[in-house]
Amino acid sequence: MIEDLHTYTLDRFIPFTAETYVRLFDRIHAELWPAPLVSAAAGLAVLVFAWRGGWLPATLLLVLGLVSTAIVFQFPRYGELTPVGTVFGWGFLTEAVLLLVWRLRAKPIRPSSSPLASGCGVVLLVAGTVVPSLLAVLDDSITAFAGLFALGPDPTVIAVLGLLALAAQPRWLAILLPIPLLWCAVSGATLWVLETPLCWVPPAAGVLALASAVVRVRESPRVA
Amino acid sequence: MHAPLLTRRTALKLVGLGVPAFALSSRGSVETAARVKTILTSGQSLPVIGLGTWRTFNVGSDPVLRDARAEVLRAFFAEGGRVIDASPMYGSAQEVIGHGLRKLGTPASLFSADKIWTSNGTATREQAAQSARNWNVPAFDLLQIHNLVSWEAHLPTLRKMKEEGIVRHLGITTSHGLRHDACERIMKTEPIDFIQLTYNLTHREAEDRLLPIAADRGIAVIANRPFDGGDLIKRLKARHPQAPDWLAELDCRTWADVLLRFVVSHPAVTCAIPATSKVVHLHENMAAGRGRLLNAADRARLLRLFGSL
Numbered sequence: 001m002i003e004d005l006h007t008y009t010l011d012r013f014i015p016f017t018a019e020t021y022v023r024l025f026d027r028i029h030a031e032l033w034p035a036p037l038v039s040a041a042a043g044l045a046v047l048v049f050a051w052r053g054g055w056l057p058a059t060l061l062l063v064l065g066l067v068s069t070a071i072v073f074q075f076p077r078y079g080e081l082t083p084v085g086t087v088f089g090w091g092f093l094t095e096a097v098l099l100l101v102w103r104l105r106a107k108p109i110r111p112s113s114s115p116l117a118s119g120c121g122v123v124l125l126v127a128g129t130v131v132p133s134l135l136a137v138l139d140d141s142i143t144a145f146a147g148l149f150a151l152g153p154d155p156t157v158i159a160v161l162g163l164l165a166l167a168a169q170p171r172w173l174a175i176l177l178p179i180p181l182l183w184c185a186v187s188g189a190t191l192w193v194l195e196t197p198l199c200w201v202p203p204a205a206g207v208l209a210l211a212s213a214v215v216r217v218r219e220s221p222r223v224a
Numbered sequence: 225m226h227a228p229l230l231t232r233r234t235a236l237k238l239v240g241l242g243v244p245a246f247a248l249s250s251r252g253s254v255e256t257a258a259r260v261k262t263i264l265t266s267g268q269s270l271p272v273i274g275l276g277t278w279r280t281f282n283v284g285s286d287p288v289l290r291d292a293r294a295e296v297l298r299a300f301f302a303e304g305g306r307v308i309d310a311s312p313m314y315g316s317a318q319e320v321i322g323h324g325l326r327k328l329g330t331p332a333s334l335f336s337a338d339k340i341w342t343s344n345g346t347a348t349r350e351q352a353a354q355s356a357r358n359w360n361v362p363a364f365d366l367l368q369i370h371n372l373v374s375w376e377a378h379l380p381t382l383r384k385m386k387e388e389g390i391v392r393h394l395g396i397t398t399s400h401g402l403r404h405d406a407c408e409r410i411m412k413t414e415p416i417d418f419i420q421l422t423y424n425l426t427h428r429e430a431e432d433r434l435l436p437i438a439a440d441r442g443i444a445v446i447a448n449r450p451f452d453g454g455d456l457i458k459r460l461k462a463r464h465p466q467a468p469d470w471l472a473e474l475d476c477r478t479w480a481d482v483l484l485r486f487v488v489s490h491p492a493v494t495c496a497i498p499a500t501s502k503v504v505h506l507h508e509n510m511a512a513g514r515g516r517l518l519n520a521a522d523r524a525r526l527l528r529l530f531g532s533l
Contacts, residue, residue, distance in 0.1 A: 015282050015314060016282045017501060020286070023288070023289060024286075027286060077284060080284030081282055081283075081284050081315050081316065
């Protein structure tokens with residue numbers, strides 16, 4: 001099987017239809033109601049804590065969001081359709097542990113002085129936490145393929161990237177970025193194969209996170 | 225340059241052994257008679273339109289979608305459909321088929337076709353048994369080695385299973401025009417009943433060697449990806465939003481119909497397995513199994529008109 005992989009086109013790695021993928025989020029929101037309301041509240045709380053410099057509670061909420069997404073989306077529902085679900089279920093749990101270790105062991109956070117890094121961080125954090133809930137109220141077809149913070153992988157990962165862009169020390173970025181970036185690439189490819197109009201969102205989030213990371217690394221000698 | 229559609233020797237063999245016939249559909253009307261072709265190694269007849277399940281039946285435990293797929297199966301059987309094809313590679317498709325068969329009752333006419341897809345050459349029987357449990361069937365009518373994975377190990381085991389009566393037919397599969405050299409070697413040297421390969425209006429590589437070999441050696445052919453994963457219909461509709469009137473001259477009413485009829489009108493093709501999640505599309509597909517086949521002039525006309533796709 002492995003020797004044949006180079007002959008496979010991208011669509012052969014996506015063994016389900018767009019209808020089935022959208023239904024994953026519909027089912028989560030319906031079966032776990034009022035979890036979407038909890039998601040909106042949690043997302044708002046992350047923003048408030050981050051705004052006030054409460055990095056530990058913000059991180060803890062994102063850790064819970066990753067664990068929640070692994071438990072409600074990746075393992076039970078996405079994992080039924082593709083092994084990618086199970087792999088990233090463990091990936092999200094691993095990232096949750098890494099975030100906890102980071103917050104407990106890292107030096108005090110000094111947010112970046114770069115407008116680019118800060119701007120990227122704010123955009124990503126807002127996009128991952130509260131924007132999906134707002135859009136779901138206005139027009140749920142926009143978020144049909146993404147779900148909500150702490151219930152769907154894309155918003156949750158984008159929020160994590162936002163926090164990292166704002167607060168992660170450069171030496172920790174190499175440890176904390178790979179799993180979210182990998183998800184952004186895989187999700188973008190999946191959404192592209194499924195021909196969704198917003199397939200560019202996860203890869204764009206990854207690019208913003210990388211741009212911010214480069215800035216953070218470059219400015220690090222000035223951050224004692 | 226593609227090989228001639230038929231050599232005279234192959235044509236005589238096909239006429240003598242596998243004259244396309246009609247079987248009445250469950251509606252019992254001559255006007256709705258489903259065209260069948262014969263599996264030369266067993267003498268069994270199969271309707272020329274079957275049902276594939278790649279992507280469309282992988283819906284996990286979603287109760288709404290599982291019931292929707294059961295309705296596709298209901299419509300398929302009502303139209304006289306028999307061949308259903310799946311694989312362990314298709315996620316939860318096998319379990320979803322099993323759900324549908326439990327809900328509807330498994331018709332005696334079902335021709336269950338699944339695949340062995342494991343690089344572990346000693347796991348043939350185990351995987352076949354698990355797949356049968358997923359389908360809720362006692363055994364398969366056809367087991368195929370998926371994309372030739374570890375075929376050297378699986379084929380002897382499948383042969384033993386056939387001798388033991390565990391499976392009725394055995395075969396190999398490939399797709400996307402790949403592995404034709406290896407398929408040719410196997411077809412020429414190993415006794416197999418079926419080959420599954422990609423054959424459609426814009427992917428006709430199989431006409432060069434594999435289809436003539438199949439016809440010559442009496443190997444039944446299942447054509448996968450008759451719509452090239454849906455791409456062909458999209459491109460046709462983009463160029464011709466309205467199906468032209470002349471399609472009716474070919475007994476066709478929809479693009480799906482004409483694309484499938486092109487595939488199954490090749491004398492070496494036994495059946496095509498379009499996949500769908502919608503009952504309305506299922507009916508369009510099954511229409512291609514009724515009425516006349518395309519003759520050489522019809523096929524040439526279609527190739528001239530759509531050859532640039």
